[in-house]
Amino acid sequence: xxxxxxxxxxxxxxxxxxxxxxxxxxxxxxxxxxxxxxxxxxxxxxxxxxxxxxxxxxxxxxxxxxxxxxxxxxxxxxxxxxxxxxxxxxxxxxxxxxxxxxxxxxxxxxxxxxxxxxxxxxxxxxxxxxxxxxxxxxxxxxxxxxxxxxxxxxxxxxxxxxxxxxxxxxxxxxxxxxxxxxxxxxxxxxxxxxxxxxxxxxxxxxxxxxxxxxxxxxxxxxxxxxxxxxxxxxxxxxxxxxxxxxxxxxxxxxxxxxxxxxxxxxxxxxxxxxxxxxxxxxxxxxxxxxxxxxxxxxxxxxxxxxxxxxxxxxxxxxxxxxxxxxxxxxxxxxxxxxxxxxxxxxxxxxxxxxxxxxxxxxxxxxxxxxxxxxxxxxxxxxxxxxxxxxxxxxxxxxxxxxxxxxxxxxxxxxxxxxxxxxxxxxxxxxxxxxxxxxxxxxxxxxxxxxxxxxxxxxxxxxxxxxxxxxxxxxxxxxxxxxxxxxxxxxxxxxxxxxxxxxxxxxxxxxxxxxxxxxxxxxxxxxxxxxxxxxxxxxxxxxxxxxxxxxxxxxxxxxxxxxxxxxxxxxxxxxxxxxxxxxxxxxxxxxxxxxxxxxxxxxxxxxxxxxxxxxxxxxxxxxxxxxxxxxxxxxxxxxxxxxxxxx
RNA sequence: GCCGGCUUAGCUCAGCUGGUAGAGCAGCGGUUUUGUAAACCGAAGGUCACGGGUUCGAGUCCUGUAGCCGGCACCA
Numbered sequence: 001x002x003x004x005x006x007x008x009x010x011x012x013x014x015x016x017x018x019x020x021x022x023x024x025x026x027x028x029x030x031x032x033x034x035x036x037x038x039x040x041x042x043x044x045x046x047x048x049x050x051x052x053x054x055x056x057x058x059x060x061x062x063x064x065x066x067x068x069x070x071x072x073x074x075x076x077x078x079x080x081x082x083x084x085x086x087x088x089x090x091x092x093x094x095x096x097x098x099x100x101x102x103x104x105x106x107x108x109x110x111x112x113x114x115x116x117x118x119x120x121x122x123x124x125x126x127x128x129x130x131x132x133x134x135x136x137x138x139x140x141x142x143x144x145x146x147x148x149x150x151x152x153x154x155x156x157x158x159x160x161x162x163x164x165x166x167x168x169x170x171x172x173x174x175x176x177x178x179x180x181x182x183x184x185x186x187x188x189x190x191x192x193x194x195x196x197x198x199x200x201x202x203x204x205x206x207x208x209x210x211x212x213x214x215x216x217x218x219x220x221x222x223x224x225x226x227x228x229x230x231x232x233x234x235x236x237x238x239x240x241x242x243x244x245x246x247x248x249x250x251x252x253x254x255x256x257x258x259x260x261x262x263x264x265x266x267x268x269x270x271x272x273x274x275x276x277x278x279x280x281x282x283x284x285x286x287x288x289x290x291x292x293x294x295x296x297x298x299x300x301x302x303x304x305x306x307x308x309x310x311x312x313x314x315x316x317x318x319x320x321x322x323x324x325x326x327x328x329x330x331x332x333x334x335x336x337x338x339x340x341x342x343x344x345x346x347x348x349x350x351x352x353x354x355x356x357x358x359x360x361x362x363x364x365x366x367x368x369x370x371x372x373x374x375x376x377x378x379x380x381x382x383x384x385x386x387x388x389x390x391x392x393x394x395x396x397x398x399x400x401x402x403x404x405x406x407x408x409x410x411x412x413x414x415x416x417x418x419x420x421x422x423x424x425x426x427x428x429x430x431x432x433x434x435x436x437x438x439x440x441x442x443x444x445x446x447x448x449x450x451x452x453x454x455x456x457x458x459x460x461x462x463x464x465x466x467x468x469x470x471x472x473x474x475x476x477x478x479x480x481x482x483x484x485x486x487x488x489x490x491x492x493x494x495x496x497x498x499x500x501x502x503x504x505x506x507x508x509x510x511x512x513x514x515x516x517x518x519x520x521x522x523x524x525x526x527x528x529x530x531x532x533x534x535x536x537x538x539x540x541x542x543x544x545x546x547x548x549x550x551x552x553x554x555x556x557x558x559x560x561x562x563x564x565x566x567x568x569x570x571x572x573x574x575x576x577x578x579x580x581x582x583x584x585x586x587x588x589x590x591x592x593x594x595x596x597x598x599x600x601x602x603x604x605x606x607x608x609x610x611x612x613x614x615x616x617x618x619x620x621x622x623x624x625x626x627x628x629x630x631x632x633x634x635x636x637x638x639x640x641x642x643x644x645x646x
Numbered sequence: 647g648c649c650g651g652c653u654u655a656g657c658u659c660a661g662c663u664g665g666u667a668g669a670g671c672a673g674c675g676g677u678u679u680u681g682u683a684a685a686c687c688g689a690a691g692g693u694c695a696c697g698g699g700u701u702c703g704a705g706u707c708c709u710g711u712a713g714c715c716g717g718c719a720c721c722a
Contacts, residue, residue: 202717203649210719214649258713313722333722367647367720550679585683599681
């Protein structure tokens with residue numbers, strides 16, 4: 001007998017060998033029909049699998065988020081079956097569920113074409129209609145390896161060989177097709193439903209390693225219902241309209257061109273936006289106790305050799321040689337420069353923590369395939385700072401930093417998507433004890449400062465220390481690392497940084513590399529997508545347009561614009577011989593937050609008709625009142641807070 | 647860098663199976679003085695990314711290169 005505890009707390013006993021389906025049927029016939037999976041002590045199991053033990057028990061239907069993940073996983077299996085039916089000789093590898101869908105990696109010499117996708121979708125629908133039962137089988141390890149080898153599935157055979165000896169090998173069969181898989185799965189292919197769509201074709205390396213063969217990955221999306229699928233497709237379509245590259249062009253913010261790939265030509269409006277963000281960041285750093293510096297853009301190779309960057313990243317540095325034979329490199333990062341400033345003269349323990357900031361323009365020869373709009377560039381500017389401190393100051397500095405970062409992000413209406421902690425890599429400097437302490441400190445400080453999970457990334461830290469990563473999302477859900485804080489025990493050593501301690505001895509400081517925006521350009525890209533170009537007043541490159549209704553009001557319109565400008569607003573004047581409807585439409589499409597229309601009536605009454613982006617009507621206000629209200633609203637959030645406090 | 651796709655006017659896009667380029671918007675010249683999301687007329691605008699090839703003939707087919715896009719790998 002096994003005993004199951006249901007979600008309502010009730011307990012019931014069932015015969016040994018009873019399956020989830022038996023349990024569901026014993027409750028209600030309708031429940032059996034709707035049941036897809038069961039959860040036993042937190043573990044998801046196939047509906048028809050005999051329950052292996054007693055425990056807390058739950059029946060999952062289509063509506064459960066866990067069921068959706070299994071639907072997606074099964075969709076990937078159905079895809080694999082469809083592909084193997086349509087393209088015999090194609091090898092299967094792996095095909096997991098992912099956020100919003102699934103993918104499957106195939107090995108096939110000939111590339112799939114986009115046109116093949118619709119044929120695959122049709123075949124998938126057919127397999128769903130066949131309603132093939134999905135059956136779990138436990139196989140002997142060696143037999144499984146031999147079998148998959150024999151049928152030409154080398155990748156599957158390799159996966160099994162690499163599994164631990166004691167791992168139970170399960171194979172799931174649907175009709176004549178089968179796949180090695182941990183499961184669980186739906187009872188039959190019908191339950192996958194038809195709310196799926198194959199979305200893209202891509203290359204992907206076997207086991208994520210570029211030295212391995214490249215496989216063909218097919219991505220798809222799958223949902224519990226057609227309505228969910230439609231909503232998803234619509235969401236993606238809408239999101240594509242927020243693409244920073246599209247908005248950048250439409251709003252005339254910047255452009256990129258072949259002759260300087262991976263580098264931005266900022267146009268006047270875009271540069272205004274950039275400078276607004278930079279000025280804001282500069283204030284935030286200043287009030288948080290940072291000093292700002294500026295180090296040379298190009299420095300001698302010798303310095304990069306000493307810092308260790310030449311050896312590790314020399315390939316990715318822009319270099320040049322002078323006619324006198326010096327070898328120079330354009331800085332790919334700011335830290336060695338900052339250490340030079342730290343090293344100049346003597347530093348005392350009283351100077352620590354020394355927070356040295358720079359809006360540092362960096363150049364890196366990024367692989368061509370990595371470039372992406374203004375999110376990933378070859379020339380970018382870090383809002384970089386290095387905190388030189390003692391070991392016992394690391395935790396407080398980290399907490400302080402994360403608080404600042406949180407506050408900055410919230411001023412831009414951004415939600416942190418995730419926080420990750422990259423842990424020690426195989427090849428690293430420093431002893432394990434030092435790493436233990438460093439990792440623990442970052443973890444503790446981050447948890448304390450943000451109210452969210454800190455996801456560990458084993459092996460992904462830099463060789464010189466662990467690294468906190470703060471990720472934001474773009475319009476279509478891709479995440480970008482923006483903020484970062486990295487502990488560094490190595491560079492101070494290599495570049496010989498030291499300070500005089502209380503007892504007069506010379507000590508090595510620890511360095512914290514940290515950035516909030518990461519790259520100004522990437523952060524602006526994320527901000528553009530976040531606001532879809534409709535910036536709040538303090539950020540908008542053009543905050544207001546004064547539009548005349550008839551030429552009678554031109555002179556007054558000039559006066560209004562001048563008043564606004566005098567109040568510090570970024571204002572444009574539109575005196576063109578066009579209808580007000582036309583002007584309103586044009587400036588609305590350009591996402592100008594405020595349109596101040598003036599005609600004869602306003603000129604006579606010394607008023608302005610204020611129209612806000614996104615609202616239908618307008619408010620008529622006396623000129624002075626309108627100007628001071630707008631000027632007040634245009635105050636950056638940090639200054640507004642400061643004003644409130646004083 | 648790797649796999650796949652794309653590249654036609656300033657922008658967004660048409661151009662079927664090869665017969666030497668088309669629209670809307672913007673821009674320019676006029677007319678219109680307008681009350682809150684597109685007034686009207688006109689003229690102009692293109693080495694069809696770049697190079698090579700097949701062909702009587704290439705935007706269209708083949709091939710090379712570049713950039714971009716979607717992934718993968720990379721990201722000090």
